[in-house]
Amino acid sequence: MKSIVVRPPKEGTELVETESPPQPDKGEVLVRTLLTGICGTDRGIVNGRLKFARPPLKREQLVLGHESIGEVEAIGGGVELSKGDIVVPVVRRGCGVCLNCKIGRQDFCETGNFVEAGIRGHDGFMREFFLDQEMYMVKVPPQLKEIGVLTEPLSNVVKALDQLWFLQRRTLWTCEDSTYNCRTALVIGSGPIGLLFSMALSTEGFRVIVLNRRDPSEVESKITEQIGVKFLKLDDGVPPADLVVDTAGSPSTLLRLLPKLKNNGAVILFGTTSGEREELSADVITELVERNVVMVGSVNASKEHFQRGVTYLSVWHDRFPEALKLMITSEVRPEEAPEVLKAKSKGEIKTVLRWSQ
Ligand SMILES: [Zn+2]
The missing domain is CATH 3.40.50.720 (NAD(P)-binding Rossmann-like Domain)
Structure with a gap:
């Protein structure tokens, strides 16, 4: 499958073929990516400015992307989500040691030993499919399929x-x-x-x-x-x-x-x-x-904030749908990503990559 990878601290991105994820195990979901957003953090990594960017352990490359929305493609045992559900993944995964991380508040991690998808130590979502634990998925109503990619920044x-x-x-x-x-x-x-x-x-x-x-x-x-x-x-x-x-x-x-x-x-x-x-x-x-x-x-957010972000988006979807749509100023193909990831284009608010419909 196609993935966009970086090799921090080296500059630049590549669109490469990586191995497709296996079928989900117990508690896991396989997600087909619909859209991923591009933000200043992605560009900071691509331009070698963000010193904390790093690949997962024992790896040289990191899949980029932390703003994402996808559709559940397959589920493992004990999973409550269903095939076809629309989901947004949370970004930060806790250190497993401090009390804040143990209660799902890794946004307040005490040790700093957390990982963040697409940023530090954990692969991100700029790829056709990703396998993840259900506990990190936030369900999004289907009417927000085109705009729910804003959930992460909003969280x-x-x-x-x-x-x-x-x-x-x-x-x-x-x-x-x-x-x-x-x-x-x-x-x-x-x-x-x-x-x-x-x-x-x-x-x-x-x-x-x-x-x-x-x-x-x-x-x-x-x-x-x-x-x-x-x-x-x-x-x-x-x-x-x-x-x-x-x-x-x-x-x-x-x-x-x-x-x-x-x-x-x-x-x-x-x-x-x-x-x-x-x-x-x-x-x-x-x-x-x-x-x-x-x-x-203030930095990062907990799953609760993602869920409340979805609530705001639902309200705005009714209250000012045009303004919400205008937030996404361009949609490009993954092939164009290495170019658009270099710098913000004139008039850009949010550029998104389209992975599937
Ligand atoms: Zn922690």
Whole structure:
């Protein structure tokens, strides 16, 4: 079968023929891949920038891809899923030692000895079929077959918001009418993660403003209009806010926006990048202290967050189906993957690889 592999830390990808997986054993499912998404992490691995990328033990190559959706092709003994079910696999597999991993919260692994499909130590999903344990599968309703590939990136957003709700219980953060309608969120970055944060926060009642250094593309304008959020250029009078979500990982942008935070505000750090430097002054720290600002970094997600991601997608599938469809800006064949994996194309939000129908 066809697979897209990388040889970290070497740059580049290859489309190669690999052995098809065997029939599923007890507790296992054989999944036929429908779509896989491409994200910044994949490109970081392909360009040799992500130092933690590594193949499985005693192997030189790693199958790439952690955003996936597929159809169950065959099941092993004791499996509750059925042939034909649509599923999304979770990415991180626990260390087996720490308490968080033992209760399915490998997103909070204490030891750091976890593996991640398509990223570190475990083959990913950019291949025609994969064999996996049922416990790592999240069932997706058939009507989300074309859009469910967004479940993985969305799961990370759901986890980050989970932490926000937890942390903000330190104060009364809801408005006089019990909602979040009086709260404003600034989302830095209009990539897939920025737009998914915007959709989720808007669904939860926030006034959302998406920020970028440039004007919106046509697709970004359509999406933000349909989901009811505002797109602003960074210099265009950004209002005071209760929440800042950084999906760009840009310290200069973040430091410019911190003075906009209101008392008891929160910052979610989600984006990662490298290279840029910006000075954090004592004055900024004093301001954060005086205003009770909380900052949280967030990565990865548990299966629960994948399931709640599916719930959001089901709601959005009814509420703004066009915006959801527009999130996938191009669909390419696996043969084209080595080229599209090199760099983000102009106007791209999410590019997906089509493996089967
Ligand atoms: Zn662990």
